Amino acid sequence: MATAAARDTAGSPTAQEAPAGLGDPAEFQRAFDAAVAADERIEPRDWMPDAYRATLVRQIAQHAHSEIIGMQPEANWITRAPSLRRKAILMAKVQDEAGHGLYLYSAAETLGVGRDELLDKLHSGRQKYSSIFNYPTLTWADVGAIGWLVDGAAITNQVPLCRCSYGPYARAMVRVCKEESFHQRQGYELLLALSKGTPEQHAMAQDAVDRWWWPSLMMFGPPDDESQHSAQSMAWKIKRHSNDELRQRFVDICVPQAESLGLTLPDPDLRWNEERGHYDFGAIDWSEFWEVLKGNGPCNEERLSRRRKAHEEGAWVREAAAAHAAKHRNDETGATRA
Ligand SMILES: [Fe+2]
Ligand SMILES: [Fe+2]
Numbered sequence: 001m002a003t004a005a006a007r008d009t010a011g012s013p014t015a016q017e018a019p020a021g022l023g024d025p026a027e028f029q030r031a032f033d034a035a036v037a038a039d040e041r042i043e044p045r046d047w048m049p050d051a052y053r054a055t056l057v058r059q060i061a062q063h064a065h066s067e068i069i070g071m072q073p074e075a076n077w078i079t080r081a082p083s084l085r086r087k088a089i090l091m092a093k094v095q096d097e098a099g100h101g102l103y104l105y106s107a108a109e110t111l112g113v114g115r116d117e118l119l120d121k122l123h124s125g126r127q128k129y130s131s132i133f134n135y136p137t138l139t140w141a142d143v144g145a146i147g148w149l150v151d152g153a154a155i156t157n158q159v160p161l162c163r164c165s166y167g168p169y170a171r172a173m174v175r176v177c178k179e180e181s182f183h184q185r186q187g188y189e190l191l192l193a194l195s196k197g198t199p200e201q202h203a204m205a206q207d208a209v210d211r212w213w214w215p216s217l218m219m220f221g222p223p224d225d226e227s228q229h230s231a232q233s234m235a236w237k238i239k240r241h242s243n244d245e246l247r248q249r250f251v252d253i254c255v256p257q258a259e260s261l262g263l264t265l266p267d268p269d270l271r272w273n274e275e276r277g278h279y280d281f282g283a284i285d286w287s288e289f290w291e292v293l294k295g296n297g298p299c300n301e302e303r304l305s306r307r308r309k310a311h312e313e314g315a316w317v318r319e320a321a322a323a324h325a326a327k328h329r330n331d332e333t334g335a336t337r338a
Contacts, residue, residue, distance in 0.1 A: 036237050041167035044110040052236055055229065056166050057111050058127070059238065064104035065122045065129035069303050071097045073137040074146060082140060089186050090143060096179045103172040110168045123308050131289065132215050134297030141194055141201075141208035147187015148261075149209070149216040149254070155180045156250045157220065160240035169238075188257065195262045202262075209258070210266040217281075218289045220247040251279050 028047040035042060042048055071094050078094065081087035105115045121127040132150055137143065158180065161173040194205035221227055221243040233239040241249075251270075258265050269282035291297065 036165050039163075039165075039237070041170065042165050043167045051232075052238075053111055055233060055236070055238060056169065057108060057113050059233075060104055060108045060111070060169055061113070061118045061121070061127050062129060064101050064108060064118065065127060066133065067097050067101035067104060069122075069129040069133045069307060070150075072303055072306060073133055073135070073299075074143055076137050077140060077143050080140070081143075086190070093147070093183050093186060096183065100176050100179070103176065104169075107166075107168040107172045119311060123304070123311060125295070125304065128293070129303075130219060131292040131297060132219050133303060134292050134299045135211070135215055136299050138211075139204050139208060141191065141204040142212070144187045144190035144194060144205065145208035145212040147183050147185075148191055148257070149187070149212050150219070151180050151183035151187060152254065153216045153219040153250055155184055156246055156253070160246075163237075163240060165237035188261070191261055191263065205261075206263055209263050213266050214284065214288075217247055217250070217284055218286075220244075220250065222286065222289070248278055251281050255279050 029049065032042070032046070032048055032052075035046070042052075074090060075094050078087060078090055081090050105118060108118060109115060118127065122129065132153075137146070155177060158173050158177050162170055162177060164170040164173065191205050191209070194201040196202075221230075224230060224242045224244045227243050230239060230242055234242070255265065255270065255272075267282045269280060271280055273280045292300070295301075
């Protein structure tokens with residue numbers, strides 16, 4: 001967005017606070033609307049409506065929290081990976097998720113909220129993370145099912161976010177999506193090895209897919225007619241496709257992949273619909289989704305208490321890093337003076 005009024009404004013005034021002499025609030029709103037309509041990026045220094053900012057903070061924070069909580073179910077298997085190769089892949093993947101969290105917390109910071117504040121809201125349950133991470137990883141095959149289905153669903157959701165109207169979020173997504181595609185492929189390859197292995201390994205892969213399929217479909221959020229924020233987010237071009245559109249896209253991608261894997265998807269109603277040009281699929285149990293969201297999933301408590309503990313135990317690292325940064329700044333100042 002490149003209107004002179006918005007560019008010349010230090011910080012990001014709200015419409016009510018738009019400084020005198022730089023145009024009236026309605027002008028700021030018009031410039032914002034025109035930028036969104038023209039598919040231009042909104043940048044941190046541009047004026048934006050308060051509700052747009054609040055929506056982005058909520059969405060980016062939830063996304064960042066999901067990345068770091070999402071490290072837990074898979075980290076559970078790092079020490080028990082069946083080979084050095086698998087261990088190295090899984091460690092790289094889990095580390096990537098920490099990195100995704102960092103890009104996203106940084107993107108949220110450009111909107112004027114601090115990382116401490118966001119983490120505090122996560123730890124006190126005032127902000128959510130994706131419910132998918134409240135399911136347990138019972139066997140090694142779950143690492144494959146998560147990569148194939150959970151990271152696969154994440155990619156389907158996130159590729160359109162690379163064109164999101166808010167610049168820092170869109171740019172973070174470009175790199176995240178590249179890494180997610182590695183995550184998805186390692187999961188697929190892991191499941192393929194199990195599926196073509198012994199009958200026990202095949203059964204383990206099938207069991208994991210049976211447990212992860214429906215929760216993965218829920219990752220796209222409630223149906224369009226029940227989704228609170230969708231319409232406004234689409235008008236602002238934060239979201240580019242509705243929940244149901246993305247869910248359908250994901251199902252259409254997964255069905256042939258499941259066939260190549262030699263595995264079945266646990267849905268008797270899944271069949272190609274010639275007329276629609278899409279796969280039909282069965283009804284999703286939304287009562288399960290709402291229960292997990294309310295905090296009653298199998299691992300909600302475990303995930304949050306582990307996160308809080310990790311945060312407390314990492315306090316000395318944050319303090320040391322801050323002290324080091326302060327010392328570095330002082331050294332630099334000293335050098336300049338000398
Ligand atoms: Fe990620
Ligand atoms: Fe991932």
